[in-house]
Amino acid sequence: MADVEGFCLKKVLVVFESCLTEKQEVLMDPYIEGWKGLVRFLNSLGTIFSFVSKDAVTKIQIMENFRSGGQQEKYLTVQSMVTYELASGLVDLKNRSEHPNSGCRTILRLHRALHWLQLFLEALRTSQEDSKTSVLCTDSYNASLANYHPWIIRKAATLAFCALPTRNTFLENMNLGSPEEAVDMLGEALPHICKVYEITEALYAKHKLLDLP
Template sequence: IFLFIYIHGLLNSLGSLFGFISKDAVSKTQILMNFLKSENGPHYATVQSMVKFELDNKLVDVDKKGIYPESGCRTLLRLHRALRWLQLFLERLRTSKEDDKTSVMCRDAYNESLAQHHPWLIRKSAGMAFYSLPVRPAFFEVMNVGTPEQVVDVLGKAVPLLCEVYQITEELYQKHNLLDLP
């Protein structure tokens, strides 16, 4: 959850497109925090314990009947997918050249991750919004980390951590057949 709070701050600093994504991530993080604060809170202390608890108590819509829309597993899956998009985008940004277009990097990362889970209208809206992204030097400046070299260095440290968190969740969800929750 703390990872998503940090990501929220980063995304908010990057402009209105990312502010929208950030608000969605905060709302999903709040759902998870509410589970953590509930009487069943101890079962939500880790991703592993949450998955076990919700599966054991049939609180996950594994049969895709449209029930339990705010289960912890379903909510975290949405954040997990967004994390993949962010990971792909930031890696592209880190390895890009000064004249590379952030809109193309963001679009490509979106198409490899979130697009497959969104309806046509959202995909088209997102595609249009990507065109409003600033050029790479301005994007780096908005990140407020320092010089372009410092931004690349910070991204070089952050992206592997995002990858690790993503991979742990991916493997757990794959093991329990939770990657396609409605």
């Protein structure tokens, strides 16, 4: 197990809480920040997950570029991004061609991964002490992200999950205190992640963006 000193999942989860504005919009900067924190944790689990973190980093980078580019204010929230990109014809709706890396399709990939995270953390929280993390992770993956991945990625992912530490070691590595304290913290934090997920899902459904290539 790689060193996870200094990593505190609480900070990462609190960031997701700060994504929501009073108008129930999803702020891009804390959303990106949250993903960066998750990737740091993923990296601490070992190089076996490099192929996952590489893809996540690429997507985070695409969004950071939008947030520092000429149209940065259009990317302040997920809502403003959708409005801007659709109105400006910047989204490939059928085939990936002219706009292969639109903000809309990039956030959709992270959004799907957030669903996996939600299911996995909920499983971790409610499972028995002797549950296998690899099984919890595989089940959450199969119920979410796996539906969008080709066979080869699914195979690599499920192989990598086998390298996950036991439930209690995993909970301890989150630096949220004892496994029991970690479970309590997850119970407090998960509703915020769920809310961000639900709002994004409803927005994408409304604009028929849930199948972007």
